[in-house]
Amino acid sequence: MKISFFDLSRQYQLIATEVEQAVTEVVRSGQYIEGPAVKKLEADLATYLGAKNVVTCGNGTDALEIALKACGVEPGDEVITTAFSFFATAEAIAGVGAVPVFADVYEDSYNISVEDIKNKITKRTKAILIVHIFGMPADMDEIVALGKEYGLPVIEDACQAIGATYKGKKAGTLGTIACFSFYPTKNLGAFGDGGMISTDDDRLAEACRAIKAHAAGKLGAKAYEYIYDETIPELADMENMKGDALYDPCKYYNYFIGRNSRLDSIQAAVLQIKLGHLDDFNARRKAIAKKYSERLASTPLKVPTVEYDDRESCWHQYAVLAPDKEGLSTYLGSKGIGTGSFYPVPLHLQRAFKDLGYTEGSLPVAESLCKRSVCLPVFPELTDEEVDYIIDMIIEYFK
Numbered sequence: 001m002k003i004s005f006f007d008l009s010r011q012y013q014l015i016a017t018e019v020e021q022a023v024t025e026v027v028r029s030g031q032y033i034e035g036p037a038v039k040k041l042e043a044d045l046a047t048y049l050g051a052k053n054v055v056t057c058g059n060g061t062d063a064l065e066i067a068l069k070a071c072g073v074e075p076g077d078e079v080i081t082t083a084f085s086f087f088a089t090a091e092a093i094a095g096v097g098a099v100p101v102f103a104d105v106y107e108d109s110y111n112i113s114v115e116d117i118k119n120k121i122t123k124r125t126k127a128i129l130i131v132h133i134f135g136m137p138a139d140m141d142e143i144v145a146l147g148k149e150y151g152l153p154v155i156e157d158a159c160q161a162i163g164a165t166y167k168g169k170k171a172g173t174l175g176t177i178a179c180f181s182f183y184p185t186k187n188l189g190a191f192g193d194g195g196m197i198s199t200d201d202d203r204l205a206e207a208c209r210a211i212k213a214h215a216a217g218k219l220g221a222k223a224y225e226y227i228y229d230e231t232i233p234e235l236a237d238m239e240n241m242k243g244d245a246l247y248d249p250c251k252y253y254n255y256f257i258g259r260n261s262r263l264d265s266i267q268a269a270v271l272q273i274k275l276g277h278l279d280d281f282n283a284r285r286k287a288i289a290k291k292y293s294e295r296l297a298s299t300p301l302k303v304p305t306v307e308y309d310d311r312e313s314c315w316h317q318y319a320v321l322a323p324d325k326e327g328l329s330t331y332l333g334s335k336g337i338g339t340g341s342f343y344p345v346p347l348h349l350q351r352a353f354k355d356l357g358y359t360e361g362s363l364p365v366a367e368s369l370c371k372r373s374v375c376l377p378v379f380p381e382l383t384d385e386e387v388d389y390i391i392d393m394i395i396e397y398f399k
């Protein structure tokens, strides 16, 4: 049997008719950027999450940089984040000129350690950027309490966590602001790149909207006032100005350095269709995870807990800890089964961050997870027969 680590073409077959119709409508409409399809998607995503504001953008990495900037993170500031994540989490911090300060994680959840966040807070700390890794919500009550105690915004990297819940609320509505990715393999994936930011804070949302569009016009001026706490005298006049058909005097004034980060209408149309299926897809991922954890519990693998009282993962990844990661992956590969190595290197030991001075042993749990974690296929279109085959092959490996 041949089972890829993920197979996007299977999902496409399920939704092809709906998607092709929606894409055709956009193509015929002539509105390809920030049109009605994007506005509708933002409204529906806000309803889905239970968030006051959703601002779409070009990808998850941009979402993180935009959120950091909107929170006032500036060059030289420190941002505390997890050592166990995809590179983009820390890259975004460096991207706004700040310094990532890495905290260790818990072995059971792979999520950031609350105690280690506390250890790492200094006078230069400007924000806490947590990740709901593999779709499992982090310990948000404790993290938000720390944020309040030290006056720090809590940014959620929810790029892997759309649909996950914590104490009945959706991941992405738990901190100050949250960032999502619509990369094709994500639980809600576009047919290209895409991302979004969610927040209940209207001014923060407005600042993000300004940053993603060159910090221009009234929105740019308002964002400047909000982020830099400085008044722009001409803003009062601008509130009454109206552009004409040829030239909008507000649009071509820029107040600080933003960027261009927009979601295409075609991607919005695809995401709109997939959003309608998201809860079903996530439920199927959970059923697969449950089966893996039940049947693999008797092997030497450490399997993730599936049922928690207070939170529910959306099972973006299903990761086991193996005594011999390489051996297990190679064996499964020889049986036609694709696996993922998330993540082979912890962020603090990435060569890109060598100047930060971390060494082997600095964050032992994250390092140990990287040596042992193997991700098994968990995409919703896997058949029961395939899941059983994967489990049987793992059991056979350990015999």
Ligand SMILES: Cc1ncc(COP(=O)(O)O)c(C=O)c1O
Binding pocket: 059, 060, 061, 062, 085, 086, 088, 089, 131, 157, 159, 160, 180, 181, 182, 183, 193, 194, 195
């Ligand atoms: C945890 C995490 N953060 C950030 C990103 C970046 O998202 P994107 O690839 O859309 O830029 C990803 C996914 O790729 C991710 O998994």
